[in-house]
Amino acid sequence: MNIQDVILGILSEKPHSGYDIKRHFEEYFSFFFDASFGTIYPTLSKMEKLGLISREAVRQEGKPDKNMFTITPDGKQHFQEYLRQPAEKEVLRSDFLMHLYFGDMADEETMHTLLREALRAKQEMYEDLEHKLQELDKTGKLTPSQKLCMELGLVQYDAFIRRVQSALES
Known part of the structure; x- marks a missing residue:
């Protein structure tokens, strides 16, 4: 499991901004997976270059544009392949x-x-x-x-x- 697979799962539910993705990590995954903005945004950039997601700038009144990320058909296929794989052995670092x-x-x-x-x-x-x-x-x-x-x-x-x-x- 890597952050890319997790982000694809989140985007499989619906499009999200980078901020929304970070909030999703905090709300749902905080007890077993951690990701910072410093990890999320570079991963989103890489995923966009790989064609797994697309980005759309959404205009906001009185605020900077918000980038909304959507999973692509290739991204959906990649995520389904991840789900079909056996779960990796857990490694605890404590x-x-x-x-x-x-x-x-x-x-x-x-x-x-x-x-x-x-x-x-x-x-x-x-x-x-x-x-x-x-x-x-x-x-x-x-x-x-x-x-x-x-x-x-x-x-x-x-x-x-x-x-x-x-x-x-x-």
Whole structure:
């Protein structure tokens, strides 16, 4: 999976501006995929050159023109090929887990602080995702697979929270 495939998926739903694409990443994907404007815009340029998307400048009253991006037939074909491929093996890169792995080399208070901070951060992430899921579920905009995706994110956060709480209590 790469950002290009994700953007094609977003544009398969409807045309979006670069800003709308960034918001989509934040609203729907923040718990498992991150992308900055510095990544999104160069990728959009590359995708346009490859013929996977097209760009249309939309005039706005009193504002600069807004570029709207639309998936092309070649882009749709490329995205369908991506969906037919088996999912890649997930690779987790976690600075927290690396700190924890070498935790025996640190003092106990440092490790307790690490665990407490990670717990607090993960609880915030859980609450944020839970709130997003509830809000989006109310609108009826989530497909069953999108809802399952977000629920699986909550399950992962919950398992992390429970295990770290248990470690802190022992």
